[in-house]
Amino acid sequence: MDPEEREDEEQRRLEFELAKPKEGNFLKRRFFRLLQRNPESGKSNLNAFISLLVLFLVYVLNQADRLVLAVVLPDGMRCDSNKTQDCNVVNQTTSNSSSSSSACSPGDCIDVSETGQGLLTGPAFTVVYVLAGIPLAWFSDKKSRLAVLVIGITFWSLMVLLTGFVKNFWELLLARIGLGLGEATCNPVAYSLISDLFLPENRATALSAYSFGIYLGGATGYAFGALNQAVCWRWLFRSLGIVGFLMVFVVLLIIRDPGQQKDDTVKTIKPQKSDYTLKETAWHLVTCPPYLLLLLAGSVRNLPGYAIGGWLATFYKRDLDQDSEVYGRNVAIIVAIGGICGAAIGGFLSDRLGKKRPEAKAYVIAVSQILAAPTIIGTLLASNAHVSYFLLFTAYITAETWVGVAAAIVQDVCMPAIRSQASAVYIAVITIVGGFGPLVISSLLESSNDTLFGKCNKGVRNALVIIAPTFYVSSALLFIVVGFALKRQQAVMREEERTYLANATDENDELTEKEKSISLDSSGGNTHF
Structure with missing residues (x-):
C-alpha cells in the first residue's frame, strides 16, 4: 500500500469513528455497524x-x-x-368431484x-x-x-x-x-x-x-x-x-x-492443522458425544415441525371447516410474527444464559419444547377456530426458539476447522429425518383404525395431536441429555487444560533447573581454569 492509499484508509477509519453513534438503542448501533465502510476496499x-x-x-x-x-x-x-367430515352426512361427494372451495373449473x-x-x-x-x-x-x-x-x-x-x-x-x-x-x-x-x-x-x-x-x-x-x-x-x-x-x-x-475474501479472523482462531481429511473429520464428529446427541435431538424435534407444516392447512380445512382464505390469512400472520419472535427470544435467552454456562443453551431449548407441547395440544383440540389460532401463535413463540440455538451449539462443540462440515452434516441429517414427518401422519391416516384416524373422525387432528407433543417432549428430554453432555465436555476440557498447564509448568521448572546447573557448571569450570 503506497503512502497516499494508507492516508486515505486512515481518513476513512477516522470518518467512521467520528460518525458512529456513541449512544443510542441497540438496533440503531447494530444497523450502523452493518452499513459501515469496509476499511480494506474503501467501499x-x-x-x-x-x-x-x-x-x-x-x-x-x-x-x-x-x-x-x-x-x-x-x-x-x-x-x-x-x-364433508360429518359422518352423519350420507351424500358425500366422490373422490373425482370438484372442490367448490376452489376457483378452478369443475373437475380441475x-x-x-x-x-x-x-x-x-x-x-x-x-x-x-x-x-x-x-x-x-x-x-x-x-x-x-x-x-x-x-x-x-x-x-x-x-x-x-x-x-x-x-x-x-x-x-x-x-x-x-x-x-x-x-x-x-x-x-x-x-x-x-x-x-x-x-x-x-x-x-x-x-x-x-x-x-x-x-x-x-x-x-x-x-x-x-x-x-x-x-x-x-x-x-x-x-x-x-x-x-x-x-x-x-x-x-x-x-x-x-x-x-473469496481474505479473512484474517479465521487464521487467528484455527489450530495449526486447518485442513482435515474426510476420514479425520468423520472421526472427530463420531467421537464427540454432544454432537451425536444433538443430531438425535434435532432430528426428533424436526419431525413434528415438518408434520405440522405439511398437514396444518388440512387440519383447519377438515377439522375446523376453515377455507383457505381464512386459515391462509391467519396462519400467515402467526408464522411471520410468532416465528420471528420465537427465534429472537431463543437467541437472546441462550446468549445471556450461555455466557458462563454453555450447557444452558440446550436447557433453553428443552424448556421451550416442554412449554410448546400443551399449546400445540390446545391448538389441535380446540373446537373454536379463534382459540386454535391464538394457541397456535403461542405455540410458535415457544416451539420455534430451538432452530438458531441448536445451530449455535453445533458451532460450540466443534473445532473451527470442521464447523462448516459439521453444520452441513447436522442440517442434512435433521432435514432428511424431519422430511418424513408428513409421511408419518399420512401413514396413520391410511391405517386400518378408522375409528381414530378415519376422515369422518377428525383423523388429521388425532394424528397430529399424537405425533407433535410426543416428539416435542421427547426432544426436550434429549436436549437435557445434550446439556449434561456439554457440561461434561466442559469439565473434561478444564481438566485437560489444568493437566496441560501443570505439565508445561513442570517442564519449564525442569528446564530452568537444567539451565541453572549448566550455568553453575560453566561458572565453576571458568573459575577453575
Missing part, C-alpha cells in the same frame, strides 16, 4: 446491504414456493378436498391419496434437497457462485410454473423433485456470498437477518394459499413461477460476486 457496505436484501427476498420466495403446495392441496387441488383437480400428500410435502422434496445441496455447495465454491444461484432460481421457478400445468400425481411428484433440486442451490450460495460481502464482526447479524426469510417465506406461502378462493390454484403456481423469473433479473442486476 460502503450499503451495496452489501442491498445485496443482502435481494438474497433475503430470494429466500422468502424459496420458502413460499415449497410451502404453498401444502396450503392449497386440502382446498381445491386434491379431488377429494371438498368431502389432482387425485392424491393421503400417502401421496405426505410424500409430496415431505421426502419427495427434502431428500432431493439435501442430497443435491452437498455437491452443489462444493460446485459453487469451485465455480461462479452467482451463476449457480441464477441457474438454481431459474430451474426451481420453472418447476413451480410447470406445477400449474400438471394433470396427475406423477407429474406433480416430478415437479416437486425438481423443485428440491433447484432450491438446493439457495442456502449454500447465499451463506457464502453473505460471508464475503460483510465484515467478520457483522456476519452474524447479516446471516440472522437472512434467516428470517424462513418465517416470512412461510407466511407468504400461506398468504398465496389464501388467494385460492379467488384464483385457481394453477394460476397461483404459475404466478409464483413468473415472480421467480423476474427475481433472476433482479439478482443479475444488483448482486455482484465479491470473490
Whole structure:
C-alpha cells in the first residue's frame, strides 16, 4: 500500500469513528455497524446491504414456493378436498368431484391419496434437497457462485410454473423433485456470498437477518394459499413461477460476486492443522458425544415441525371447516410474527444464559419444547377456530426458539476447522429425518383404525395431536441429555487444560533447573581454569 492509499484508509477509519453513534438503542448501533465502510476496499457496505436484501427476498420466495403446495392441496387441488367430515352426512361427494372451495373449473383437480400428500410435502422434496445441496455447495465454491444461484432460481421457478400445468400425481411428484433440486442451490450460495460481502464482526447479524426469510417465506406461502378462493390454484403456481423469473433479473442486476475474501479472523482462531481429511473429520464428529446427541435431538424435534407444516392447512380445512382464505390469512400472520419472535427470544435467552454456562443453551431449548407441547395440544383440540389460532401463535413463540440455538451449539462443540462440515452434516441429517414427518401422519391416516384416524373422525387432528407433543417432549428430554453432555465436555476440557498447564509448568521448572546447573557448571569450570 503506497503512502497516499494508507492516508486515505486512515481518513476513512477516522470518518467512521467520528460518525458512529456513541449512544443510542441497540438496533440503531447494530444497523450502523452493518452499513459501515469496509476499511480494506474503501467501499460502503450499503451495496452489501442491498445485496443482502435481494438474497433475503430470494429466500422468502424459496420458502413460499415449497410451502404453498401444502396450503392449497386440502382446498381445491386434491379431488377429494371438498368431502364433508360429518359422518352423519350420507351424500358425500366422490373422490373425482370438484372442490367448490376452489376457483378452478369443475373437475380441475389432482387425485392424491393421503400417502401421496405426505410424500409430496415431505421426502419427495427434502431428500432431493439435501442430497443435491452437498455437491452443489462444493460446485459453487469451485465455480461462479452467482451463476449457480441464477441457474438454481431459474430451474426451481420453472418447476413451480410447470406445477400449474400438471394433470396427475406423477407429474406433480416430478415437479416437486425438481423443485428440491433447484432450491438446493439457495442456502449454500447465499451463506457464502453473505460471508464475503460483510465484515467478520457483522456476519452474524447479516446471516440472522437472512434467516428470517424462513418465517416470512412461510407466511407468504400461506398468504398465496389464501388467494385460492379467488384464483385457481394453477394460476397461483404459475404466478409464483413468473415472480421467480423476474427475481433472476433482479439478482443479475444488483448482486455482484465479491470473490473469496481474505479473512484474517479465521487464521487467528484455527489450530495449526486447518485442513482435515474426510476420514479425520468423520472421526472427530463420531467421537464427540454432544454432537451425536444433538443430531438425535434435532432430528426428533424436526419431525413434528415438518408434520405440522405439511398437514396444518388440512387440519383447519377438515377439522375446523376453515377455507383457505381464512386459515391462509391467519396462519400467515402467526408464522411471520410468532416465528420471528420465537427465534429472537431463543437467541437472546441462550446468549445471556450461555455466557458462563454453555450447557444452558440446550436447557433453553428443552424448556421451550416442554412449554410448546400443551399449546400445540390446545391448538389441535380446540373446537373454536379463534382459540386454535391464538394457541397456535403461542405455540410458535415457544416451539420455534430451538432452530438458531441448536445451530449455535453445533458451532460450540466443534473445532473451527470442521464447523462448516459439521453444520452441513447436522442440517442434512435433521432435514432428511424431519422430511418424513408428513409421511408419518399420512401413514396413520391410511391405517386400518378408522375409528381414530378415519376422515369422518377428525383423523388429521388425532394424528397430529399424537405425533407433535410426543416428539416435542421427547426432544426436550434429549436436549437435557445434550446439556449434561456439554457440561461434561466442559469439565473434561478444564481438566485437560489444568493437566496441560501443570505439565508445561513442570517442564519449564525442569528446564530452568537444567539451565541453572549448566550455568553453575560453566561458572565453576571458568573459575577453575
